Amino acid sequence: MRCLGWSSWAQRMLPPRFARPTPSWTRSWGIAVSIEDEYRSVRYGAALSRMDHVGLLRIRGDDALDAVDAVCSGDLWVRDGRMLQTLILDERGQPVADVYVCPDYDACILMVEGMTTEQFSTCLARNADPDLEIALEDLRPEHELISLHGPYAWEVLSKWLTPDIIGLPYLSFYGFDRGTCFRAGKTGEYGYDLVIRSEDAQDARRELLELVRSVGGSEVSLGTLDLCALENGFFSVRNGSVEGLTPVELQLQWRLSARKQFPGSAAIEARRATGISRRLTYFVARDGVNPGDQVRGPDAPVGEVMAAAFSPGIGGVVGTVLLDIPVAYPGIDEFFVPNEGSAQPIRTVSSPLIVNRSLLVNPHHHSYATREDVLNPPMWEGSLP
Template sequence: MELKKTSLNEAHKKCGGKMVDFFSWELPVEYSGLTTEHISVRESAGLFDVSHMGEVMVTGKDALKVVDYLVTNDAKVLEENQVMYTFMCNERGGVVDDLLVYKYTDERVLLVINAANIDKDLRWIEKKSEGFHVEIEDISSRISQIAIQGPKAQDILQKLTETSLDEIGFFRFKEGVVVAGERCLVSRTGYTGEDGFEIYTENASAEKIWESILETGGDEILPAGLGARDTLRFEAGLPLYGNELGDDITPLEAGFGFFVKLDKGEFIGREVLAEQKASGVKRRIAGFKLNGKGIGRSGYKVLAGDKEIGHITTGYQIPGRSQCIGLALIDKEHSKLGAEIDVQVRKRVVKGEIISKKFLDKNYKK
């Protein structure tokens, strides 16, 4: 089957992108190297193509009402031009997807969903919206999304627009921003733990914006691929659907109860999540480090003595760190800080220890 391509496919190849199959999309895993790209975002700036992400527009009299029913966070408190992170859950409390909600007005709301889940999410949203006065439109194929992230992101992007980026607050957005001569929606959001912006534009404008940002940034910015995107989000403690989140993992087990507002009114999965909150979770996502040599990869077993107590969801030796660190979904009784664990790394058992999931102090601009 032929892979889907974003509007920046040729631009990636010009930049020397190493292209891979990512959930049926041909996307760059790296350009100059994962470590170099990771450090560039932490110290200066990086540029990501995230056009494979899905965009679903919800419009109509009940737009905000149906979104609030679909998600765990309280969409009713959103102001116009505000963004919210949240989860869509199934009736068992498991996560259908994690997403961003962009509120234009009470009657116009944009949902930004994960690329691997677009078809599944769309069917879910349409089914659960029956009986509401709304229209659901998948606009993913018309929209390109570019993310510029890092401590120098604002300085670089500001040179390409007359709009004052200081006016766009954290998790806020602005329509009609002209970037490199092209009209865009710009939000102060991202997936790296650094300050930065996500730029939504028509496909025909994407390559001009991409090349203009790289030219303007010069030595202060690098294009960054899927590899650095994953190490950066992991180091910042941000979950990845399919790893820390899934149909059988609840937001409470994943450690994101802050985004579950049980007192906001009815929403899908509320009853199960309320029971779980009252009784306590039996398993949870915990941070760990390995004290021996080896890297704990996703899916590796976590042991306490001879007992299997869970599995790794993400593990890396992050650039600049000597030890492998990671996240694991394990039995709660073994998740206390300082608890000793064993990790099955191929045919070896490597000693480890439970540590805080706060691997990085985030550098968001509030």
């Protein structure tokens, strides 16, 4: 396996099984980069990614926030310049979109995963008061979304934009001459989403990628970002099927309002009244576990694997399993996935599963050049079954 500009300390901090026999490859501006190298960029340096899968919408008008409130599941108690994570549910109470709501004075910016602009417009027309004075605007293709992630993403952005960026609080945003910077991210590391005007996007990507490479990073794929989100317990509309599941089973009730009606709220109340039989729980395993696999206990089946992926940081498989309520708890190592002629043990765990490097890096005292001075405990402090 190739390592692009990484010091020996980063190699030492990863488990021995970091190198896979047959690595996957993506292409970063003409340079082949393995998934393992991408992962290292996110966890130890900085990573650049195009977020073409995210919808960018703006609702203008005095009633913009009221319109958004009608379709989202959470209470939109958020002031201008700040961001709030919420969901859009279907009538069965199943999550169909993961949404950042960003009030911006007389408008509201939305970053939407899982739903097209047309689908959102239909949902808005169906659920919002038709008398509200609003105008829905699709920010693409006039804008592009670029993201930065990693313990030194702040250093990249401070050189490209302004040193003041290190003071931008999590879940907040501000405008600059070429677009808007959102302090967000779902990898567990420092994260920034940049909405850039299309005419400036190519130059911005080139400049940012040069800076990213100067801190040992690379451009990374959506799959790597999804893996990092999975390790940290972030919900993703791509990490496993939600068919038949509501935020109650998915442990997302903190994104549900208790004071208002919203699409799917009747189904949520019905599910709460009848009770749930299974709940999402995180697990680790050595190998041989895939989405859809049955999970068994000593005497009977107890659940089904929803998401599973190899984690270089852990040296094994990390994922989620939908377990029967009596056993849907972390710290249980009596479960296994039956394979042909063998049984693959799994252990349930709590999220986040790893020690994110960004927790150890202080932008006021550290930099990539002085990374040797940063404490580096093992990324994974647990053990595999």
